[in-house]
Amino acid sequence: xxxxxxxxxxxxxxxxxxxxxxxxxxxxxxxxxxxxxxxxxxxxxxxxxxxxxxxxxxxxxxxxxxxxxxxxxxxxxxxxxxxxxx
Numbered sequence: 309x310x311x312x313x314x315x316x317x318x319x320x321x322x323x324x325x326x327x328x329x330x331x332x333x334x335x336x337x338x339x340x341x342x343x344x345x346x347x348x349x350x351x352x353x354x355x356x357x358x359x360x361x362x363x364x365x366x367x368x369x370x371x372x373x374x375x376x377x378x379x380x381x382x383x384x385x386x387x388x389x390x391x392x393x394x
Contacts, residue, residue: 319327330342359367383391 327339327342330345336342
């Protein structure tokens with residue numbers, strides 16, 4: 309899933325140095341790929357990734373199996389206490 313956008317960015321010397329090191333360390337083709345690597349490595353602290361279609365399908369299948377097996381019944385207080393070790 310690649311939605312590439314061309315950006316014209318002005319960065320300081322330190323940022324160019326960091327991106328250059330990342331580029332070399334990971335064998336990337338250009339500083340744009342280095343910036344992508346940096347964003348994907350540390351971006352989770354700021355922005356959550358969107359769930360993929362495959363992940364959503366997996367979760368829906370788990371939910372469907374759970375309701376097929378257990379229906380829509382609620383746990384009793386005793387079952388909850390046993391589950392959480394009270």
